[in-house]
Amino acid sequence: MTTRLTHLAAPAGVAPGTGYSHVVSGSGRLVAVSGQIAVDEHGELVGPGDPAAQARQVFENLRRCLAAAGATFADVVKLTFYVTDTAYLPAVRIARDEVIDTERPPASMAMQVAALIRPELLVEVDALAVVG
Template sequence: MTSLTHIATPDGVAPGVNYSHVVWGTGRFVALSGQCALDEKGAVVGEGDPVAQAHQVFENLRRCLEAAGATFDDVIKMTVFVTDIALLPAIREARDAHLTNGRLPATSAVQVAALFRPELLMEIEAFAVVADR
């Protein structure tokens, strides 16, 4: 069984409202490559629509986690890359629809000049800890 500990506010650090400051766990470490709003055929989903893209990104993350024997409950860290930091509310909406246990991973958000295709608005990578097989 995986054991995760979420620490929301270490001494001297402002509270994290939309993330945990620290998450640690015991088990097998899983790294997920950055996921974008691409479907199974490589076509962009939701061109120009940050909400649709965010939901596709989280669906792709879910599929990757499932392939590793994990779920969003096992995610300890996410890094969000966006072409416009104003897109974070759309990403939070999709995240909250997929991460439903109320325990958010440690998270970083970075605005970037571009992603590998100009139609893409965001990319998210994740790390998880799952029980040893």
């Protein structure tokens, strides 16, 4: 179930971002999805040493979590990316762009972290969605 969201790519006085909206608003039920990592349904690591494979698995896990709450990527208002090396961000953005509407992207934030919960993990992403 998709809600009507308002995306502001560049509010007055704020330079536009690339690949994200500065502000996304809407009304409805809030869905918070915990940080997803690159493990399959059995808890096995997907893509050891491969940020692109890990990012694809992370977004598949996000899709499944959103679906469980009656949401889709069209309902996502904010994504937060955690990477152990900023060199992995292009791979994360490619995986993201395969699932979001790139004309109306969600707000987002990215940060490099010293480590994730398991040393072999390279990427983690959490999401906020609003379902009408």
